[in-house]
Amino acid sequence: MSSTSSQHDGTPIDRFLRLVDLVTPTSLRVAATLRLVDHMAAGAHTPQDLARATGTDAGALHRLVRHLTAVGVFEESAPGRFGPTELGLLLADDHPLQQRSWLALDQIIGRADLAFTQLLEAVKTGRPSYEALYGRPFWDDLSANPELGESFDALMATEEEAVDEGFIATYDWSGVRHVLDVGGAPGGLIQSIVRTLPGVRGTLLDLPSPADRARAKIAQRGLADRIDVIGGDFFDELPVTADLVLLSMVLLNWQDDEARRILKRCRDALEPGGTLILRERAEPSTDATTSTADLHFSLLDMRMLVFLGGRVRTTAEWSELAASAGLAITSLVTPITSPVVPFDFCLIEMTPVD
Numbered sequence: 001m002s003s004t005s006s007q008h009d010g011t012p013i014d015r016f017l018r019l020v021d022l023v024t025p026t027s028l029r030v031a032a033t034l035r036l037v038d039h040m041a042a043g044a045h046t047p048q049d050l051a052r053a054t055g056t057d058a059g060a061l062h063r064l065v066r067h068l069t070a071v072g073v074f075e076e077s078a079p080g081r082f083g084p085t086e087l088g089l090l091l092a093d094d095h096p097l098q099q100r101s102w103l104a105l106d107q108i109i110g111r112a113d114l115a116f117t118q119l120l121e122a123v124k125t126g127r128p129s130y131e132a133l134y135g136r137p138f139w140d141d142l143s144a145n146p147e148l149g150e151s152f153d154a155l156m157a158t159e160e161e162a163v164d165e166g167f168i169a170t171y172d173w174s175g176v177r178h179v180l181d182v183g184g185a186p187g188g189l190i191q192s193i194v195r196t197l198p199g200v201r202g203t204l205l206d207l208p209s210p211a212d213r214a215r216a217k218i219a220q221r222g223l224a225d226r227i228d229v230i231g232g233d234f235f236d237e238l239p240v241t242a243d244l245v246l247l248s249m250v251l252l253n254w255q256d257d258e259a260r261r262i263l264k265r266c267r268d269a270l271e272p273g274g275t276l277i278l279r280e281r282a283e284p285s286t287d288a289t290t291s292t293a294d295l296h297f298s299l300l301d302m303r304m305l306v307f308l309g310g311r312v313r314t315t316a317e318w319s320e321l322a323a324s325a326g327l328a329i330t331s332l333v334t335p336i337t338s339p340v341v342p343f344d345f346c347l348i349e350m351t352p353v354d
């Protein structure tokens with residue numbers, strides 16, 4: 001049964017209590033932070049053993065485990081002995097979907113999710129509450145804290161090869177010689193592009209810290225002669241031109257005025273006859289049976305509001321934004337589904353309007 005259909009089960013008050021509950025989301029984040037499932041896999045099954053392994057209070061930990069058992073994440077196989085259910089196994093550190101890393105409070109998304117406690121302010125002002133909570137904007141916080149930056153790189157790279165292959169296969173790259181990937185760290189997509197298309201060279205531009213990390217990874221993989229990496233700011237004039245400029249999962253981080261400024265910088269970096277392509281999250285379908293995709297759209301959209309003041313856009317909003325930056329949409333491929341991530345992407349091609 002999918003998570004969305006289960007939200008429709010039970011009496012209205014059951015459904016309502018599941019929706020309003022902050023206990024379970026925070027308990028899951030604590031379990032992820034403490035790596036409870038990995039400790040269980042290593043043989044710690046009682047609250048006492050788990051408390052010893054995690055340096056926590058055995059009584060309080062028992063209560064946490066008991067709640068997560070009540071919601072189906074753990075099961076009690078014998079009195080006082082706990083292990084993960086199929087659902088709980090998603091919290092194993094080596095699970096390919098990396099849910100533990102998305103939730104852990106010492107990693108960037110778990111940290112950023114805590115800014116939802118300030119959602120009221122974001123709704124009142126339209127401004128991100130991350131900055132209000134942590135004293136600096138999301139990207140500045142990442143730059144100032146290399147460990148958080150590395151955790152962000154790792155999350156961006158989750159299952160990226162399979163996702164990138166699907167994206168690359170949907171576009172006709174014939175005639176493309178030089179791809180400028182703007183905001184392209186950690187660099188998985190541009191590496192996949194040059195590996196798939198032997199005649200193409202790449203340039204990746206990102207903020208200095210992520211650019212340094214991407215440069216090191218690209219060199220390690222032997223692609224330094226095919227991909228230049230530049231530390232810079234996409235609100236400034238871009239330092240190189242290209243016949244294809246790529247913005248992958250970047251504009252959703254920004255409100256319209258900022259997104260327009262980035263688009264204009266990209267348009268100005270196009271060589272004559274050049275093309276801009278965007279990879280973004282696909283808009284929800286109007287088909288009622290695809291409510292899971294719709295849920296992922298609004299979940300990400302709310303995170304963009306709270307973390308960054310950004311937004312996930314519909315096709316109509318993309319058309320308006322493109323026009324306001326002197327661009328027109330020339331092709332739109334949507335949805336691009338992936339076998340490994342539970343949401344869809346779209347590819348939007350834009351060219352300058354004279």
Ligand SMILES: C[S@@+](CC[C@H](N)C(=O)[O-])C[C@H]1O[C@@H](n2cnc3c(N)ncnc32)[C@H](O)[C@@H]1O
Nearest residue numbers: 139156183184185206207210232233234248249
């Ligand atoms: C959501 S990530 C997307 C990364 C990558 N393109 C992908 O598809 O996985 C957004 C990227 O924008 C970069 N970024 C944020 N502000 C920037 C700026 N002012 N100039 C250049 N890059 C920036 C971030 O460092 C990050 O790598």
